[in-house]
Amino acid sequence: MSQIFEALRKAEALESSSSWRKEVGEMVERRRSGRRSIAARIRVYGHGQGISPFFEENSILNASGTGALLLMRTPVVAGQKLLLINEAAQRVQECRVVRTSCCDSLELEVAVEFPSPQPEFWTRLEEQVEERGIEKRKRPRITLPRGMSITWRSRGESVVSRVQTISAGGLSIMAPEPPPNGELLHVSFEVPAGEVTAQAIVRHAHDGEGMGVEFVGMSDEARARLDHLLQKLLR
Numbered sequence: 001m002s003q004i005f006e007a008l009r010k011a012e013a014l015e016s017s018s019s020w021r022k023e024v025g026e027m028v029e030r031r032r033s034g035r036r037s038i039a040a041r042i043r044v045y046g047h048g049q050g051i052s053p054f055f056e057e058n059s060i061l062n063a064s065g066t067g068a069l070l071l072m073r074t075p076v077v078a079g080q081k082l083l084l085i086n087e088a089a090q091r092v093q094e095c096r097v098v099r100t101s102c103c104d105s106l107e108l109e110v111a112v113e114f115p116s117p118q119p120e121f122w123t124r125l126e127e128q129v130e131e132r133g134i135e136k137r138k139r140p141r142i143t144l145p146r147g148m149s150i151t152w153r154s155r156g157e158s159v160v161s162r163v164q165t166i167s168a169g170g171l172s173i174m175a176p177e178p179p180p181n182g183e184l185l186h187v188s189f190e191v192p193a194g195e196v197t198a199q200a201i202v203r204h205a206h207d208g209e210g211m212g213v214e215f216v217g218m219s220d221e222a223r224a225r226l227d228h229l230l231q232k233l234l235r
Helices: 002-033 220-233
Strands: 041-048 051-064 067-072 081-086 091-102 108-113 149-154 157-166 170-174 184-191 194-206 210-218
Touching (some): 041 067, 067 091, 149 170, 184 220, 194 220, 210 220
Antiparallel strands (some): 041 051, 067 108, 081 091, 091 108, 149 184, 157 170, 170 210, 184 194, 194 210
């Protein structure tokens, strides 16, 4: 009789184990199905204690609503926070490094996750047309003889400066002590249609002179206000 009970117990344990493996398999399959390849690149910004800010453009191996797998040149560590910048959709998303691994090239495979699901972050990314060098220079830069006040904030410190030139892609700002290249700024300035706020990256900094910044995140409303100003100035 004891042998029969023992056989039944083993059968129940085996069935339970098979059921558990099936559930795990289904969970993994659902996770994989949520991922998709994106033939595009993403801008990544990061900094940390004792680490200089970096700003680079990287390939996306796959992406989902909860994160992505990227190829990166700059070494990062698990737990480090990064910002992903989708210029095509004017979206900026914070994420956290989950793991890193070496690959055959000099780049690293970096898995990142969002604090909460953000499937809309990847909107329009594949439509993005890369602009480099002379293509960016086609955006007209407008000199402001009277200048324009701008408030920019970096690492909690707010500074009021004067804008020298403005374009759809960024600004040239007078600042005796500008932050270093790659620093992420929050900028705000007034135009006739209202306030324009945006996130921007320092692209060129010159001590004693100022800096050139590039817009990387801006709401549709702020973009409309900026475009309206540029249209008036270019008449």
